Amino acid sequence: MADAVIEVKDLKREYVSTKGLFQRSKRVVKAVDGVSFCVNRGEIFGLLGQNGAGKTTTVKMLTTLLAPTAGVCRVLGHDCFGEEKHIRSRINFIFGGEFGVYRRLSARDNLRYFAHLYLLDRKVSEVRIEELLALTDLADRADDLAETYSKGMIQRLQIARGLINDPEILFMDEPTVGLDPVGARMLRDIIRRLKEQGRTVLLTTHYLKEAEELCDHMVIVNHGRVAVAGTPAEIRGHHGSLEDAYLALVGGEEDASADD
């Protein structure tokens, strides 16, 4: 049995929101409602599903940003809530989109600051920052302020940031959103290279082709529950493509994400 670096069992997360000033009404959203899966060291794992299916919520719990309501949520053998000290320096995460960088700093200064946050040795980090800037093709703009970057450049800066501590596990939530074809290819190459180095990658994406191409295993979640799990080939099954299989599983119910 390979060594499981991510263990999720019957994981649940509810969001409670109150509305109204006087007649406070409570509303509970079951974002993740009993999800289970395991990820082995060195594999690329895909978390797929409709908008609002609970992917980001799951990733947040795994990255020690959110407390689970119930269930097991363990990374590298430690509980994500309570034992986060043993996890944080060994993982990193990238959320897609234009957020998560200091816009008034240059790419290099952003990376430097995050190197400090990860308590890296200065000599080591200076070398790594240059490597990462080259890797993400930002070297020639490295000293311009991030607010002058395009969406894709910010996204690439995020990728560089996510690699700053040379993580054992990298979590990526829709990392290819907003990337041009060259950037998306670059990211796929980075992900494959991480795998060659024995790193584990958990990624969510809406691009089924991408998932099929990259992932060793995947789960498709729907309404906070696992609809199906397996290798891309297993999930494809008798369907012509992964997309057909996906649509057969979650399609047809158009109200899937209409719960707010």
Add this chain to the structure above:
Amino acid sequence: MLRLMTETAKLQMKQSFARPMFRFCLIANPFLNTILLYEMFLGAGEEDFFSYVVLGAGLMGLWSCICFSSAGDINRERYMGTLALVFAAPSSFQAVIYGKIIGNTLLSLFSFVVSLLTAALLFRVPVTVHAPGFFAVAFLAAVVSFIAISSVIACLLTLSRKTELYMNLLELPLALLCGFVFPVEMLPKPLQLCSALLSPTHAARLLRMSVTASPDRALFLRELAVLCVLTLLYLSGAVLLYKRIDKRVRIRATLDVA
């Protein structure tokens, strides 16, 4: 750890200064307040310009900067999506918060310079400090106490998404309660009790004591002791709060807006 704090402080100063709103708080605000206060005190026949005009405007400027930056920055980082990143980094979140607060406070001290220059150049207010030794001690104690109170506020604001509202609620009442621009003794008795519990009240008093004349040593030391005790209480309160908040933010999901 220390390096992280200094780096954060530096980053904070850079970022804050780049914001027009902060520059307004830092420069225009004390400048305008000094003029306003000067005219008010002049109209009232008050002569104690340095104590209440210069120090008052300076303290108000310092406080607004702290309110709108130390507190506002948490919200800003929440919207930028960096709050979650900072929180999930292996370094102590508290160290980062302190770094931010220290950076902001140091930068905000510039508002004293502005009000001092305004008063001296525009109104020819004599700006001599009668007891420089006492003043230096008072100033240092004041800075530390402001850092302490900001850290409590910053901790609490991490918990809520309505940061901006609270920030605005805090700004003026505290300036009034702490007697930045008039003696606390003019307030109704119950409010004076509140004032006594707020460390900036004592900081302001210490500063004023050392400006007007050579202060009574015993009185000064007593005030200083009160300030130190309050500051220590705030700091330990912040440490305790932080421990709880570290868990609460993850239960209540207030780290980001997504």
